[in-house]
Amino acid sequence: MNKEQKIDIAKILISAALYAVGFATGNFWFFIGAYLVAGYKTIFEAVIGIIHLELLDENFLMTIASLGALYCGQYPEAVAVMLFYQVGEFFEDYAVNNSRKSIAGLMDIKAEFANRLADGKEERVDPEELKLGDVILVRPGEKIPVDGVIINGSSSLDTAALTGESMPRDVTEGAEVISGTINLTGLLQVRVTKVYEDSTVAKVLDLVENASSKKASVEKFITKFAHYYTPMVVGCAVALAVIPTIVFGWSAFDEWLYRAMIFLVISCPCALVISVPLSLFAGVGSASRQGILVKGSNYLEALAKVDTFAFDKTGTLTTGRFAVTKISPAGGISEAELLEMTAVCEAKSNHPIAASIAACWKERSDNTEASEGPVTDYHELAGKGISCLYNGRKIYFGNAALMRDIGADFVEATDMGSIVYVADENNYLGYIAVADQIRDNCADTLAELKKLGVKREIMLTGDRLEIAEAVGKAIGVTDIMSELLPGQKVDALETAIAAEGEKNRLVFVGDGINDAPVLARADVGIAMGAFGSDAAVEAADVVIMTDDISRLTAVMKIARKTMKICRQNVVFALVIKFAILGLGAFGLATMWEAVFADVGVAVLCILNSMRALKL
Structure with a gap:
């Protein structure tokens, strides 16, 4: 609790004490004292508003209503209007501050300083002062101030503030490190690869700070509603005081003025103006806590209406990393012999498939690297594979076309992914299947999305149809x-969007690296695995900082629950206000009911909004 909030509590307690004494003694001056202690700030701000011709705010409404009650001799009720209005304001400020602190705590990722090494000496500088190529020292417990690469040392990094993951990430010399993560164990020397304004932490903080500028339609509705609603109700209050007085005479003025003041208190739109933006702000904060950065509440609203998900395949549904999935030997050799032969002979190649075969061989043997060894006469056969002499024996490695060219007696494999066939001049020796790995929980996540009401799931890929169909079959996408x-992906997305109704929304999920046009065209573009990816942070509307595809269901649930809370607040506030407005106009509601319709409803809506922080 800050100093200003403590002062507010003191004012409320002093005013309440004077109010109680006034009730006990019936002394007019105790009520006036209680009124001034509770309401002096509100009255002052109302006067400032009048000077600036900004009349119709809550300060003006509360001041006019309470002064009207004083004029009518309703001293306890006049004080109650101001006192409980201050109680409501305190709860509003407390809730908003707590929400902001919660998000600020989640996004407290900026390092306060950096330890720069220069000429063998260490100096403490601001992260903004670092330049490309500078070397910094990061001790255990310190935050990494800017993006860089480790040139000395190894450690574990806490990435929870950025990714929401609790497991530390092990790093060693040569590894890239991201600003905003916390060094846990070892001393690191890091060479700066991005200045502060271009680093991950700066982009993320800018994204979160500007999220409130992109408003949901419900938020725009509340702003527009208050713009017309408040003047309309003030006009009704004036009419309620004046017209009956003209009809029934001056003797009826006090009674109808009192009803008009009740009308004004009820009309204050605090519950809506505060609780709806607070709900959306809290929803964005809840997503941030799980490593999901939402660039505006309008995207939360769109996600709540999603009907179709379109996915890029490579790097989104799959990991984007090749791995050996099957070794099928033939011609009397073993799996180990086929794998070793292929890894050694393809050691010269920098193709991802060759690298994945070499990695598999390293895992299964004691070799630390696939050296060329007994390989001579190496030739690349464009579009088909390679040939070489392995221990003096002519061996061919490649696709089915190469096998047909050399007359090998083989049967084409039906395994998912890329197939490397192996044969010598006389015999077919088998094949190795290499495929992009489907992400863990991918099938379960897509099934969960369907349970959440997603009717259509589309895969967009530049890969071959048979590979795409194999992946689709494994995860349940048809x-x-x-x-x-790349250009055709945008056209395909346009076709999918055209099939949607006006009320439904389409989401595209990609890795953010080469999907910028499609991310921009979708109703909501979600970039996955954006840990350290500038392109993803800039191109997408929602950024998931990890490779965990299950976060898609998390952000969907957050969006829907947040919008549900907003609707609850709007309906509850309007129903109560209009009901008591009607009662007040017919003299069936007192100022006490009016105070509940304003302050009570506002506090209840605020408490309901705070639930969005716990989603």
């Missing part, structure tokens, strides 16, 4: 568009 160039 709507597949394959062999697409």
Whole structure:
């Protein structure tokens, strides 16, 4: 609790004490004292508003209503209006501050300083002062101030503030490190690869700070509603005081003025103006805590209406990393012999498939690297594979076309992914299947999305149809568009969007690296695995900092629950206010009911809004 909030509590307690004494003694001056202690700030701000011609705010409404009650001799009720209004304001400020502190705590990722090494000496500087190529020292417990690469040392990094993951990430010399993560164990020397304003932490903080500028339609509705609603109700209050007085005479003025003041208190739109933005702000904060950065509440609202998900395949549904999935020997050799032969002979190649075969061989043997060894006469056969002499024996490695060219007696494999066939001049020796790995929990996540009401799931990929269909079969996606160039992905997305109704929304999920046009065209673009990816942070509307595809269901649930809370607040506040407005106009509601309709409803809506922080 800050100093200003403590002062507010003191004012409320002093005013309440004077109010109680006034009730006990019936002394007019105790009520006036209680009124001034509770309401002097509100009255002052109302006067400032009048000077600046900004009349119709809550300060003006409360001041006019309470002064009207004083004029009518309703001293306890006049004090109650101001006192309980201050109680409501305190709860509003406390809730908003707590929400902001919660998000600030989640996003407290900026390092306060950096330890720069220069000429063998260490100096403490601001992160903004670091330049490309500078070397910094990061001790255990310190935050990494800017993005860089480790040149000395190894450690574990706490990435929870950025990714929401509790497991530390092990790093060693040569590894890239991201600003905002915390060094846990070892001393690190890091060479700066990005200045502060270009680093991950600066981009993330800018994204979160500007999220409130992109408002949901419900938030825009509340602003517009208050703009017209408040003047309309003030006009009704004036009419309620004046017209009956003209009809029934001056003797009826006090009674109808009192009803008009009740009308004004009820009309204050605090419950809506505060609780709806607070709900959306809290929803964005809840997503941030789970490593999901939402660039505006309008995207939360769109996610709540999602009907279709379109996915890029490589790097999104799959990991984007090749791995050996099957070794099928033939011709009398073993799996180990086939793997070793292929890894050694393809050691010269920098193709991802060759690298994955070499990695598999390293894992299964004691070799630390796939050296060329007994390989001579190495030739690359364009579009088909390679040939070489292995221990003096002519060996061919490649696709089915190469096997047909050399007349090998083989049967084409049906395994998912890329197939490397192996044969010598006389015999077919088998094949190795290499495939992009499907992400863990991918099938379960897509099934969960369908349970949440997603009717259509589409795969967009530049890969071959047979590979796309194999992945689709494994994860339960049947709507597949394959062999697409980047421009064709946008066209395919346009077709999918055209099939949607006006009320439904389409989400595209990609890795953010080469999907910028598609991310921009979708109703909501979600970039996955954006840990350290500038392109993803800039191109997408929602950024998931990890490779965990299950976060898609998390952000969907947050969006829907947040919008549900907003609707609850709007309906509850309007129903109560209009009901008591009607009662007040007919003299069936007192100022006490009016105070509840304003302050009580506002506090209840605020408490309901705070639930969004716990989603």
